[in-house]
Amino acid sequence: MQYWLFKSEPSTWSWEDQVAKGEAGEEWDGVRNYQARNNMRLMKTGDLGFFYHSQSEKAVVGIVEVIAESHPDSTTDDARWDCVDIRAVKEVPQAVTLEQIKGDLRLSEMALVKNTRLSVQPVTADEWSIVLELAGEK
DNA sequence: GCCAACGTTGGC
């Protein structure tokens, strides 16, 4: 079981859009970055991830689950690009802002902090539980 | 809206 973080601009694809897809979920398409793609190729059904809003909000707003493993991205004919399908699991009680994450020494190694531009990133089990704690989830 | 960081492209 692995943990991940999916980054999206709310104006392009927001948490609300994701929730609207319900149980059926949706492809996490449009990724054109090798590192992000490689991360998606490592995902297994049942893996969990944070849904992060970049740009205006800059906060973890929800939890998602991987429901389909890596397959070709339907938005391109280019065989290089794969993606997974994810569904919204639940909204977190309190959004965890980038500011909070940056302010927590235990999270100083998160890719969100160290590799800002990576849109699909791995999250360690420790980081996962710390962010959940900040979200008021446990 | 600006700019730094970084990934990708293409010429050599």
Next chain:
DNA sequence: GCCAACGTTGGC
């Protein structure tokens, strides 16, 4: 295979 040029992302 290197590296300069360029494009994109995302925080501020």
